[in-house]
Amino acid sequence: MARMRTKRHLPERMERAHEYWFDNPSDNKGNWRGACSMPSDCELWLELGCGKGKFATEQAALNPDVLYVAFEREPSVILAAIEKSKELGLKNIFFVKQDIGLIEEFFEKDEVDRVFINFCDPWTRQNKPKRRLTYRDFLTRYKTFVKPGAKLAFKTDNTELFDFSLEEFKISGMEVSDVTYDLHNSEFDKDNIRTEFEQKFADDGIAIKRAVARFPG
Ligand SMILES: C[S@@+](CC[C@H](N)C(=O)[O-])C[C@H]1O[C@@H](n2cnc3c(N)ncnc32)[C@H](O)[C@@H]1O
Numbered sequence: 578m579a580r581m582r583t584k585r586h587l588p589e590r591m592e593r594a595h596e597y598w599f600d601n602p603s604d605n606k607g608n609w610r611g612a613c614s615m616p617s618d619c620e621l622w623l624e625l626g627c628g629k630g631k632f633a634t635e636q637a638a639l640n641p642d643v644l645y646v647a648f649e650r651e652p653s654v655i656l657a658a659i660e661k662s663k664e665l666g667l668k669n670i671f672f673v674k675q676d677i678g679l680i681e682e683f684f685e686k687d688e689v690d691r692v693f694i695n696f697c698d699p700w701t702r703q704n705k706p707k708r709r710l711t712y713r714d715f716l717t718r719y720k721t722f723v724k725p726g727a728k729l730a731f732k733t734d735n736t737e738l739f740d741f742s743l744e745e746f747k748i749s750g751m752e753v754s755d756v757t758y759d760l761h762n763s764e765f766d767k768d769n770i771r772t773e774f775e776q777k778f779a780d781d782g783i784a785i786k787r788a789v790a791r792f793p794g
Contacts, residue, residue: 584653590660591652597659602673607685613671615644620690624648625677625710626697630658632772636693637662637670639770643690645670648677677710684722692719692729696774699738711742716749719792726794732760732787734778739786746790753790760785 584590591598599605605612609621620643627633627647637645647670649655655674662670673683697710706712711731719729729751733739736758746753757763761779765787775785 584656587652587656590656594656594659594663597662597670598655598672598674602675603682606683607688609646609671609684609688610644613644613669615669616642619644621646621688622691622693623684623689624693624695625680626694627655627658627672628696629654629773630661630672631776632693632695632770633658633670634661634665634667635770637667638665641669643669646673647671648673648675648680650674650676677715681718681721686722687724689719689723690727692723692727693731694729695732695772696734696778697738699733699735701735701737706741709738709741709745711738711745713745713749716745716751720749723792725792727792729790729792730787731790732772732775732785734774734783734785736786739788743788746788750793751790753788755787755789757788758784758786760787763787 610617610619622636622643622645624633624647627649630647633645633647647658649658649672652674655672659672694710700706700708707714731742743753755765757765760766760769778785
């Protein structure tokens, strides 16, 4: 993605919204609900690479009983998502400024109910498929912390990445459903929340691909 301009006063602004992130998020492993003052039986939804948080904040607002945790490694980008959450006064969303490559350090077995991956880097031009967040090794790692039968919802503009991901889901024993190569003109659009990147692609006339993959039960 395009290089982000560094946000002014980033550390001070992060500090002002400290209730939305943790100094040591790996300490929450196995206790996210408690650490976030959410009911012990609430669902935990996880977004990987949330960008500026349009999708995350809209999901959290629509689902106040769900604990929403979003990963994003780019400091100025996650700040935008955090400030958006604060402006909206959301109480059920929290952010982790870490690399998804470290994901197992943050969640215990069966801790996560649902996963969202929206417009992750396709690594097509560099031809590095193993870096894609839907590569089988990543899926195996997500399995260490999702509940049996949990769903992973995936959206992308990139057909090569999409077809690759459908194969990876199947190879990983996941059941694939709700597949569309044109989400905005499909039956699945009525409940769809557009991300920032999704809106840009749609404005450029690019069809959005979307699928849901269910982890083994
Ligand atoms: C193409 S953007 C999409 C952002 C948002 N999901 C959307 O659809 O508008 C991908 C985002 O994922 C983040 N990202 C990519 N790889 C990551 C990683 N390994 N760990 C954490 N964040 C990552 C990037 O910083 C970027 O903000």
